[in-house]
């Protein structure tokens with residue numbers, strides 16, 4: 001199985017980050033989003049990120065042009081018919097994923113491999129929306145995709161060994177390190193990370209320490225890139241709430257139960273960095289200010 005052309009569905013932060021690293025590895029990429037405005041924003045994000053690399057002398061201007069020439073965008077799903085691999089990075093909503101994959105199944109050639117970048121939904125369930133479950137995997141990237149080294153490759157009971165090998169080779173060609181997990185809620189990283197983030201929220205909610213001190217403790221005491229509350233804001237509190245609910249449903253384990261503070265923040269529209277407010281005030285994006293929690 002040879003991958004030459006990659007389709008990416010969804011052009012948000014994850015989709016555009018994935019598109020960038022796939023382009024930089026020399027593949028042809030077609031990005032699809034449902035609306036022209038979303039598509040234009042996503043394509044602009046990819047271009048800006050590549051131009052930044054050129055400014056930093058990480059790539060030459062010729063290379064930048066060469067990479068950008070490999071990129072095209074569309075709002076028409078049918079334009080992905082000749083892709084060898086399609087990576088889906090749309091909203092974490094199973095009905096939307098079902099629409100995408102059942103349509104793609106009739107549009108794409110029979111050899112095309114399907115992958116989902118979901119962080120918590122069932123790969124097995126998505127594979128069952130198609131007539132090619134043996135050619136279906138999870139391909140879970142981390143934000144910011146161009147920076148984070150890891151990709152989680154998720155296999156189901158039906159994933160063919162040859163497909164898994166093709167995807168592992170593909171991930172390596174992007175310069176990423178892969179880990180393989182079987183299809184269970186949260187896979188590997190979110191299964192381990194989520195209880196830690198929820199615990200930090202509970203500590204803040206219970207007044208164990210301030211937001212600033214909880215984050216300083218883990219950042220400076222354990223050498224984490226970000227403290228857990230800043231990381232939660234960075235991931236998106238709505239995303240975490242959704243993911244932890246899915247894991248709680250599957251495992252019935254209190255480690256995955258959302259603390260009330262998370263639920264209240266999400267219901268109040270405080271989603272973290274993307275909405276401007278969460279455990280930090282992100283009005284000045286470069287200098288987030290820790291909140292004094294008003295439970």
Ligand code: 3HC
Pocket residue numbers: 049118119141142143144145146147148190225226231235239
């Ligand atoms: N795109 C491309 N490059 C980016 C970037 C982006 N969105 N954001 C930062 N960078 C690059 C910068 O250009 C810089 O590159 P340089 O060293 O070559 O100049 C480098 O990353 C460092 O950036 P900054 O100096 O601006 O800032 P920091 O040193 O504070 O790093 C960070 C920012 C990389 C985001 C770092 O804080 C970090 O690694 N945080 C943890 C991120 C993390 O854990 N992500 C995983 C989340 S979990 C997930 O995604 C799974 C999901 O399912 C929930």
